[in-house]
Amino acid sequence: MSVIRKTYTTEFKMKVVREILREEKTLSRIATEYGTHANVISRWRDQAFAALPGAFNDQVATDQAAKEMAWEKEREELYAEIGHVEYATGLDQKKCGHLLNSR
Numbered sequence: 001m002s003v004i005r006k007t008y009t010t011e012f013k014m015k016v017v018r019e020i021l022r023e024e025k026t027l028s029r030i031a032t033e034y035g036t037h038a039n040v041i042s043r044w045r046d047q048a049f050a051a052l053p054g055a056f057n058d059q060v061a062t063d064q065a066a067k068e069m070a071w072e073k074e075r076e077e078l079y080a081e082i083g084h085v086e087y088a089t090g091l092d093q094k095k096c097g098h099l100l101n102s103r
Contacts, residue, residue, distance in 0.1 A: 008036075016041050017048045 012034075019030050020041065031038040054060045 006036075013044045017044050020045050 016030065016034055016036070019025065019034075020027065025033075027038050027042065031041055034041070
């Protein structure tokens with residue numbers, strides 16, 4: 001018999017982590033109330049703390065925007081290249097069409 005793992009939404013995880021940060025209840029009590037294991041919500045808390053410094057760093061947002069712009073430019077260049085290849089292929093088919101039809 002296999003064990004089926006529960007999956008939790010991001011919203012649910014955020015709700016539980018907010019509850020932990022309030023420090024009104026113990027970790028065990030929160031885990032019981034939400035039907036999870038204390039180790040699972042401890043991991044969520046640690047992940048939230050690890051991601052927290054990036055939330056206040058404007059440089060991270062600037063870097064992300066620069067990466068997105070570079071990606072978009074590369075994407076446009078690739079689509080242009082695909083268009084050129086399709087156009088050239090179409091011309092080749094027109095030029096060699098009589099050879100293909102003679103078979």
